[in-house]
Amino acid sequence: MKKLTKVLAVVLAAVFVFGCFAACSNSGKTDNTSDLAYVQEKGKLIVGITEFAPMDYKDANGEWIGFDADLGRLFAKELGVDVEFLIIDWDSKSTELKTKAIDCAWNGMTITDEVKLNMSVSNAYATNQQVVVMKADKIADIKSADDLKGLKIAVENGSAGQGVANDLELDSIALENQAAALLEVNAGKSDAAIIDSTMAAAMTGEGTDYANLAAGIQLVDEEYGIGFRQESDLTEKMNEFLAKAKADGTLQKLSEQYKVTLA
DSSP, X not given: OHHHHHHHHHHHHHHHHHHHHHHHHHXXXXXXXXXXXXXXXXXXXXXXXXXXXXXXXXXXTSOEESHHHHHHHHHHHHHTXXXXXXXXXXXXXXXXXXXXXXXXXXXXXXXXXHHHHHSEEOOXXXXXXXXXXXXXXXXXGOOSGGGGTXXXXXXXTTSHHHHHHHHTTOEEEEESSHHHHHHHHHTTSSSEEEEEHHHHHHHBSTTSTXXXXXXXXXXXXXXXXXXXXXXXXXXXXXHHHHHHHHHTTHHHHHHHHHTOOBO
């Protein structure tokens, strides 16, 4: 009887150890759930944006429109889900992806080494430059990046414009978005802004809200991409969608409508 009890104890101990090992192993397991399946199951694609004409901005009815917004709706339709545009702190976009607060960062996002390190990025779909924006009567004074030394420069926090300002060691102030950077210059609180050429073309000059501002020298050429969670299968789905949209003329139509240069 003692022997049987001993054997039983050994067996139970082995079961306990194996069970604990399996549980511990599973607790550290990587979640291999398909991102595509996750989005389709919840029925909604959440797109992280900032207010950035002509990529994402609101019309007279308060609806999000723009090159990226219109394309985002079409992509969501391709997936068979609804779309929700969520304003985020652009500097925290990779964290927003990791915590699943958003499913993609899609807002004229410049493809950089840092971006590619923190998220999975689609193929480039548009090109852009970082440009200097100033009061129209001052812009001719800026002929090179060196002429920006000693000036106060407004940039969007976490943006490519901020990266350029840092690389040039300029005196910059980081704001919540590029629209705020333009407002800062318009109010005379900053001497200049470094923003995307796509936004500068849409928001400054005659016939715009910032008729007294103008875009000047180009500092950096770049490309736009869409960011997803690392190893997300939505990235490949997006690349397939972009290729299809290019082939059927959708990208060209939106390019002409919103004056965005395609990659």
